Amino acid sequence: MRLTNWGQQMEATERTFASWDAAELFYRCWIPNKATDKALLLFHRGHEHSGRWQETVDALDLDDVAIFAWDARGHGRSAGDRGAAKSLHDVIKDVDAFARHVSETFRIPIENMIVVAHSLAAVTVTAWIHDYGPPIRAMILATAAFHVKLYIPFAIPALRILRPRFVKSYVKSKMLTHDREQAALYDSDPLIFRKIAVNVLLDLHDTAKRLVADAGAIQTPTLMIGAGKDWVVSLKAQQRFFDRLSSIHKRFEIFPDAYHAIFHETNRRDVIKLVREFVRDCFAKPATVSSLLDADKTGYTAREHEYLKKNGSGRFAAARAGLKVASRLSRGIEIGWRSGFDSGLSLDHVYKNEPSGWSPLGRLIDKSYLNSIGWRGIRQRKKNLNNTLRDLILKVHRENRPVRIFDIAAGAGRYVIETIRDVREIPISATLCDHKEENVEAIRVLADELNVNGAVIARRGDAFDRESLAKIQPRATIGIVSGLYELIPSNEPVLNSLCGLADAIEPDGYLIYTNQPWHPQLKFIAHVLVNREGERWIMRRRTTAEMDELVRVAGFEKIDMEIDEWGMFTVSVARRGR
Numbered sequence: 001m002r003l004t005n006w007g008q009q010m011e012a013t014e015r016t017f018a019s020w021d022a023a024e025l026f027y028r029c030w031i032p033n034k035a036t037d038k039a040l041l042l043f044h045r046g047h048e049h050s051g052r053w054q055e056t057v058d059a060l061d062l063d064d065v066a067i068f069a070w071d072a073r074g075h076g077r078s079a080g081d082r083g084a085a086k087s088l089h090d091v092i093k094d095v096d097a098f099a100r101h102v103s104e105t106f107r108i109p110i111e112n113m114i115v116v117a118h119s120l121a122a123v124t125v126t127a128w129i130h131d132y133g134p135p136i137r138a139m140i141l142a143t144a145a146f147h148v149k150l151y152i153p154f155a156i157p158a159l160r161i162l163r164p165r166f167v168k169s170y171v172k173s174k175m176l177t178h179d180r181e182q183a184a185l186y187d188s189d190p191l192i193f194r195k196i197a198v199n200v201l202l203d204l205h206d207t208a209k210r211l212v213a214d215a216g217a218i219q220t221p222t223l224m225i226g227a228g229k230d231w232v233v234s235l236k237a238q239q240r241f242f243d244r245l246s247s248i249h250k251r252f253e254i255f256p257d258a259y260h261a262i263f264h265e266t267n268r269r270d271v272i273k274l275v276r277e278f279v280r281d282c283f284a285k286p287a288t289v290s291s292l293l294d295a296d297k298t299g300y301t302a303r304e305h306e307y308l309k310k311n312g313s314g315r316f317a318a319a320r321a322g323l324k325v326a327s328r329l330s331r332g333i334e335i336g337w338r339s340g341f342d343s344g345l346s347l348d349h350v351y352k353n354e355p356s357g358w359s360p361l362g363r364l365i366d367k368s369y370l371n372s373i374g375w376r377g378i379r380q381r382k383k384n385l386n387n388t389l390r391d392l393i394l395k396v397h398r399e400n401r402p403v404r405i406f407d408i409a410a411g412a413g414r415y416v417i418e419t420i421r422d423v424r425e426i427p428i429s430a431t432l433c434d435h436k437e438e439n440v441e442a443i444r445v446l447a448d449e450l451n452v453n454g455a456v457i458a459r460r461g462d463a464f465d466r467e468s469l470a471k472i473q474p475r476a477t478i479g480i481v482s483g484l485y486e487l488i489p490s491n492e493p494v495l496n497s498l499c500g501l502a503d504a505i506e507p508d509g510y511l512i513y514t515n516q517p518w519h520p521q522l523k524f525i526a527h528v529l530v531n532r533e534g535e536r537w538i539m540r541r542r543t544t545a546e547m548d549e550l551v552r553v554a555g556f557e558k559i560d561m562e563i564d565e566w567g568m569f570t571v572s573v574a575r576r577g578r
Contacts, residue, residue: 009058010030010057010058010067011030012028012029012030012054012057013028013029013030013031014026014027014028015027015028015029017097017098017101017105019073019093019094019097019098020093020094020096020097021090023073023078023079023080023094024078024079025070025071025072025073025078025079025094025098026050026070026071026076026077026078027050027068027069027070027071027098028050028051028053028068028069028070029066029067029068029069029106030057030066030067030068031066031106032062032063032064032065032066033063034063034064036064036065036066036108037107037108037109037112038064038065038066038108038112038113038283039065039066039067039068039102039106039108039112039113039114040060040062040065040066040067040068040113040114040115040116040279041067041068041069041098041099041102041113041114041115041116042056042057042067042068042069042070042115042116043069043070043072043095043115043116043117043118043121043122043124043125044069044070044071044072044075044118044121045118045119045120045121045143045260045261046119046120046121046145046169046196047075047083047169047192047193047194047196048075048076048191048192049071049075049076049077049191049192050069050070050071050076051076051191052189052263052264053069053263056263056268056272057069059268059269059272059276060272060275060276060279061276062276062279062280065279065283066106066108068098068102070094070098072091072094072121073085073090073091073094074193074197075191075193076191077191081197082193082195083166083193083195083196083197083200084165084166084197084199084200085197085199085200086199087199087200087203087565088123088124088127088200088203088204088207089203089564089565091124091200092124092127092128092131092207095124095125095128096128096132096134096561099113099128099134099136110134110135110136111135111136111137111287111289112137112283112287113134113136113137114136114137114138114139114140114279114282114283115129115136115138115139115140116139116140116142116275117139117140117141117142117144118142118143118262118263119142119143119144119145119232119233119260120145120204122141122142122143122144122145122146123144123145123146123204123207123208123211124207125139125141126139126141126144126211126218127207127211127567129218129220130211130214130217130218130517130518130544130567131517131518131544131563131567131570132544132561132563133517133543133544133545133547133548135287135289135545136220137221137282137283137287138220138221138222138223138249138278138279138282139220139221139222139223140222140223140224140225140275140278140279141222141223141224141225141238142224142225142262142263142271143225143226143227143230143232143233143238143260143261143262144224144233144237144238144241145204145208145232145233146208146211146212146233146234146237146238146240146241147208147212147233147234147236147237148201148204148205148232148233148234149230149231149232149233149234151170156202156205159198159201159202160202163198163199164198165197165198166195166196166197166198167195167196167198167201168194168195169194169195169196171231171232171260173186173187175231175232175259175260176231176232176259176260176261176264177259177260177261177264177265177266178257178258178259178265178266179264179265179266182261182264182265186261186264203565207567208237210518210520210567211241212237212240212241212244213244214518215240215241215242215244215245215246216244216245216246216300217246217300217301217517217518217541217543218245218246218247219246219247219248219289219290219545220247221247221248221249221250221282222242222245222247222249222250222251223250223251223252223253223274223275223278224238224241224242224250224251224252224253225252225253225254225255225262225271225274225275226238226239226252226253226254226255227254227255227258227259227260227262227265228254228255228256228257228258229256229257229258229259230258230259230260231259231260232260233260235254238252239252246299246300248290251278253274255267255270255271258271289545291549292543292545292546292549293491293495293546293549293550293553294491295491295542295543295546296489296490296491296540300543301540301541301542301543301546302540304522304540304541305489305538305539305540305541308522308523308526308527308538308539309526309538311527312523312526312527312528313527316523316524316527316528319524319527319528320527320528323337323528323529324337326365326369328358328362329357329358329359329361329362329365329366330357330362330363330365330366330369331349331355331356331357331358331362331366332346332349332350332355332356332366332369332370333365333366333369335349336529336530337530339438339532340530340531340532340533340534340537341525341529341530341531341537342483342487342531342532342537343411343436343439343531343532344410344411344412344434344436344438344439344442345411345412345438345439345442347378347411347412347483348411348412348414348442349370350370350375350378350379351378351379351382351414351415353370353379355367355370372521373520373521373566373568374519374520374521374525374568376566377519377564377566377568377569378569380564380565380569381482381483381514381564381569381571382414382415384562384563384564384569384571385415385482385512385514385571386415386418386419387562388512388560388562388571388573389405389415389416389419389478389480389512390419390422390423392478392510392512392573393419393423393426393428393478394423394426395510396477396478396510397426401477402427402429402474402477403426403427403428403429403477403478404428404429404430404431404474404475404476404477404478405420405428405429405430405431405432405476405477405478405479405480406430406431406433406472406476406478406479406480406501406504406505407430407431407432407433407479407480407481407482408433408461408463408469408479408480408481408484408497408500408501409433409434409435409463409481409482409483409484410432410433410434410439410443410458410480411434411439411442411483412439412442412443412446413432413434413439413442413443413446413447413456413458414446415482416430416432416456416480417430417432417443417446417447417450417452417456418450420452420455420456421450421451421452424452428455429455429457430455430456430457431457431459431472431476432456432457432458432459433458433459433460433461433463434458434460434461435460435461435462435463436460436532437460440458440459440460441458443456443458444456444458463481463484463497464493464496464497464500465500466496466497466499466500466503467500468500469497469500469501469503469504470500470503470504472504474506475504475505475506475509476504476505476506476509477505477506477509477510478505478509478510478511478512479501479504479505479509479510479511479512480511480512480513481497481498481501481511481512481513481514482512482513482514482571483514484497485497485513485514485515485542485547486514486515486516486539486542487531487539489538489539489540491546491550494550495550495553495554498513498550498551498553498554498556499554499555501554502554502555502556502576505576506576507576507577507578508575508576508578509575509576510573510574510575510576511551511556511573511574511575511576512571512572512573513547513551513571513572513574514569514570514571514572515542515544515547515569515570515572516539516541516542516568516569516570517541517542517543517544517547517567517568517570518541518567518568519539519541519568520566520568522539522541525537525538525539526538526539544561544570547570547572548572551572551574552574555576555577556574556575556576556577557574557575557577558572558573558574559573559574559575560572560573561573
């Protein structure tokens with residue numbers, strides 16, 4: 001049945017936007033007659049498209065809120081192979097690109113956006129909020145696919161091994177809704193694609209598992225809506241995610257008799273009313289974001305950090321002993337024990353990614369060491385740093401400004417020096433600093449090896465001495481701090497360093513900074529590895545929102561960000577205020 005006598009028929013405008021990789025994605029927008037600076041972004045469930053939201057938009061009857069709904073990559077009228085994407089990571093980046101597009105095109109601040117995400121989209125949108133830290137007003141997650149019911153035993157391991165390109169959804173329309181008319185509309189809709197790419201399904205499984213485990217990193221006001229008779233996703237996984245959320249304002253409503261397609265169920269009036277009231281309530285209150293400047297003392301990651309300080313179990317002692325033995329054979333592990341696994345020399349070995357050791361077995365051990373998930377993430381961070389720095393060099397050059405680079409903790413300086421080498425046609429001066437003389441010498445050697453020594457000055461420096469940082473002349477147009485703040489649990493020295501960078505970078509200059517919002521091996525690292533000081537390498541993560549707040553307080557405005565597919569390491573760009 002169709003909803004009647006509730007809300008006016010709103011006419012959708014059809015548009016497209018170019019996503020982060022220039023893919024053309026389709027979306028619909030419902031713009032109220034009177035000007036508004038508030039937006040509701042709708043993200044459809046897997047297989048579907050934005051046209052399926054029309055009835056919901058009409059029933060919401062939000063006459064002072066602009067509403068936007070996309071066709072996800074590979075769905076509906078958007079570009080891409082049907083039901084597919086290179087990775088779920090690409091779709092998460094699409095979410096960020098879509099929100100930015102709406103904000104810039106319709107002049108709606110991110111702070112005035114609420115998102116509604118259904119099923120699979122609830123995972124991609126939650127990953128965006130977790131990984132990118134956008135200061136949106138609130139999120140609404142409906143029948144979130146934090147655990148998909150596949151029913152076949154060992155389905156995920158089998159799919160990882162067999163790797164078919166697609167699997168067809170087992171879900172029939174009668175398993176989605178009790179409403180026969182809505183089921184018939186689903187069956188006859190030519191834009192609904194009933195297969196899903198296996199790589200996306202596997203990425204969904206891994207990303208959802210990460211988000212449930214780390215839900216405490218999210219503070220966004222949240223409404224979750226569950227279906228008591230959901231054949232598609234687990235209600236227990238949604239409950240675990242909800243229970244772990246750090247959001248002060250959170251609510252979980254379960255409709256006990258509903259199936260999965262909750263916006264097309266027979267009782268959808270009640271669902272839509274719940275959404276409408278939540279949206280109205282959120283927009284009626286002033287936008288407030290809890291400060292995270294003291295997150296190093298209290299809060300989710302502070303508690304985790306204190307826990308990591310405790311002694312680990314016997315298995316970590318055994319792993320530590322094993323790595324000690326392996327250091328006699330593996331070059332990378334030997335460097336780690338000698339100089340610290342977080343040292344510039346250790347990272348340079350990881351960046352090179354050339355297994356070496358004192359026997360074929362040693363090289364095999366080194367290969368396994370270099371292929372660990374953490375080091376793969378580090379190498380992807382380096383690629384993102386290279387790309388980001390190259391793009392900024394070109395941007396500053398196009399602005400007819402001198403390219404002056406200042407890296408306050410360069411390690412061996414590899415990514416900066418390699419990037420300078422690759423854009424020889426642009427005049428560049430770079431000052432690369434590090435507090436260890438062996439790294440300063442490594443910078444000089446590499447600059448000479450790559451024949452860019454005329455562009456590079458290597459010197460010792462203290463990245464946390466604000467007065468020293470501020471003395472650099474002439475002021476930089478591009479400042480860099482990479483892989484440093486992740487090693488410092490306290491926010492005070494980090495903020496002091498960022499303020500020093502603000503003094504060292506000229507107005508409208510740029511800052512490239514990195515962060516580690518998540519890592520799957522934190523316990524192993526804390527209980528097995530040592531840092532450059534020879535102590536246990538115990539790290540405190542910073543959420544993206546926390547790191548961005550520190551950067552903002554220091555006088556910068558974040559304008560862009562990249563993150564690896566595992567959600568571990570971010571590379572962000574901020575502009576220095578005038």
